[in-house]
Amino acid sequence: MMRRLIPAPSPAWLVLPALGFTLLVFGVPLLHLLRMSFNTHPPDGIYELAWSLENYVAVLTDPVNLRTIRDTVLLSLITAVVTVVLAFLFAHAVWKRKGRVHLVLLAIALCPMLVSEISVIIGWRMFFPANGFLSYALVGTGLAEQKVNLLGTRFAAIVGLSYISVSYCFLTILSVMNAVDRDLITASGDLGASPLRTFLRVLVPLTMGGIIGAFTQAFVFSMGIYAAVNALGPDSLWSIGYEIQRQMLSRRDWPLASAFAVVLIVLISLTVIGLHALRNRRGPRHD
Template sequence: MTVGADILPRRSAWSALTANIPWLLVPALAFIVFVFGWPLLYLLRMSFNEHPGPSVYVEAWSLRNYLYILTDPGMLEEIAKTVYISLVTAIVTVVAAFFFAQFVWLREGRSRLMLLAVALGPMLISEVSVIIGWRIFFPSNGLLSYALMSAGLSERKINLLGTELAAVVGLSYISVSYCFFSILSVLNGIDRGLLTASGDLGASPARTFFTVLLPLAKGGIAAAFTQAFVFTMGIYATTNALGPDSLWTMPYEIQLQMLTRRNWPMASALSVVLIAIIAVAALAVQWLRHRKGRRRV
């Protein structure tokens, strides 16, 4: 009787707590809807308006902006370039972040803390500082060219500023720390003894890496890839400052339509298309993750 009397109040208290959970989430949901949902709906509504000329926009319900974006060769080229540079940057960033995270994961003590401090570095630097730093590093009279000539690896000055390589490096530097911590958080939940057991059973390091470590870390890899892809899709200053003049991306076109041409409907339509591409890419990554996740290690 005593045990039952003790359990009953606990269940009542738990039922009361769970009953109040939805009400506790109402302020947070209202804040999210107000800060993110309402501007998104306004952006969607603006994309259907028209830009007749001197006016910023005229209210209408027209698909002209979307038809232009999806049929104009110049716009389609910008979309392709944006997706291409984002995919390349995401792949490079995830590979670099994964191997660095694995290296830190296997360290202990003070060396691990020092490496974590190094990984925090890019997160503490603004995008403008990153651009200035790489613009000092990549030109023909920059640090890279000087270092290569001093080491005897090059007989003439090398200018990498204004190339896609410089743009990818700058974009990767901005997002690598976020990818690193996403992957490291997953690696910290993996038992290192599994790697030792795999080696004891005769698996080579490469086989252990591909059949044990990678499948267990796929969640962090998927999150890191999505982060890098989203960051790159939304950045235009780094791409414009470090990449070639021909590398026109959707974010650059959006700010051009919004600030220079004052064509708010076209800028809104481009933003909606950009958000749709990001959403489709994120869903595709999650679908591939769960599809591959059916395999058992």
């Protein structure tokens, strides 16, 4: 009697456990968040059940809230650009080296991942003030005549945000570089292209998919992080994350905080979708 062959399960069935876990852990809280954003905030409580759009109207029409959204997006875009440039240059340096130098540079690049965000913030708060290391170094080397205080500036906030996300961007770009055929770089030089022209016209286009992926990572991280912005940036710089925290803990206005969170999720989602489409069109995928 011939044994009946059991058909192999479809690959789609293999993702069902992970999909179910994702929907349970992230989908259900997201639905609660969305529902909370339509409630109202009573003067003597946290929220009242309702179906109102007043929270979204407040988020999208109030000048202070619009400035918060604008500052968050601009800060995240600038941070993403700075982070990708630094990560790309360092990934290129690691990619060109071999042996022990390659391993040492790789270990240096991974160091920021081993430090918690709170430790990073404390370290930069000791680096940027007038009595910090940077100020003493500038005065000691003669580059500045008097002490310099960079704490509480947008520059300090960008540095802190970039430091937090640079290692992840570095790994993304380096993984794409490792898939590049080095013979193409050699052929470009043999055909008379200068190193700079080879870098800009050959290597950058071949790694564009990784660059866009790294930019997406840095942008998403910067949009969601608020502790570094609050601790290193100026008092006038409010991020969406900080506003959500303030509404939740200080004002106890959960509906408005939920509306801010929904707007933040929509902004990040639209950006990721746009960058993903650009990545598929401009560069090869290395998933």
